[in-house]
Amino acid sequence: MALKHSRQRDMIKAFLMGRKDHPTADVVYMNVRQENPNISLGTVYRNLTLLADIGEIQRLRLGDGVDHFDADTSPHYHFICTECGSVIDLEMESVEQITETAGKYFNGRITGHVTYFYGTCGACCKVLNAQ
Amino acid sequence: MALKHSRQRDMIKAFLMGRKDHPTADVVYMNVRQENPNISLGTVYRNLTLLADIGEIQRLRLGDGVDHFDADTSPHYHFICTECGSVIDLEMESVEQITETAGKYFNGRITGHVTYFYGTCGACCKVLNAQ
């Protein structure tokens, strides 16, 4: 099944690259539809999965029951605001030593870890302080 | 709404305490049903949510799209085998300094983090080596 070019896939990838938040499939659908009103939600899901499978985008499972997608495939950490739900990149280096530490306590093979941080984002902190 | 005693809730809690894997709601349902065939799946979900809300059990979102539950409420890390999907406790101390590190790179307030490790568990390593 050789990959064939698709205008829909290009639009989805381009949209994701233009965002630094981390949209869900539905948000991608809503936005890409403004440019191509005929695009199908299934097409969005299929291409997001395909792009994630070939490593051109990253799928984020942040525990809110909805998948988020990120065009930045470099390993980096995420922060989720418990007030507004926004997802923000953290510009910190990967803490790989945590994997090694975990390995000492485990008889299998640990190949990686997933970490996300939660709390209150800057904007929500302001709002809360103003109240 | 004062909490009232419920035999169903007791059974669910007791079942969870007897397991050191981390069953899903459906697994809890299947098992508790052997003792009480009339119990409803909704009752299982409602009580798992209630028990998690009052802190008697822990809800785990491990990124596989299904919630897992753990009667061990002490903060500890989990390992997920990418071969067989099993979830295993890691006996390592909490790495709280990762939250502080992240805080330096962020202008909001970070209150916690979620980390899970993945790789190949001991049993699956054996099987893979034997092949």
Added chain:
DNA sequence: AATGATATTAGTAACGATTACTGTTTTTAA
């Protein structure tokens, strides 16, 4: 022990996110 207020239940319907299906349209190599 009987009463009554209400928390909880079983059973089922509804929900939201995602995937699968199907007949049609695009892509692309020959």
Added chain:
DNA sequence: TTAAAAACAGTAATCGTTACTAATATCATT
């Protein structure tokens, strides 16, 4: 230009979970 197959739009189905409702169980008060 043609033809194989990848991708599509549209829709139905699936899956985990939550919401609803009438009946039942719990429990403090009599």
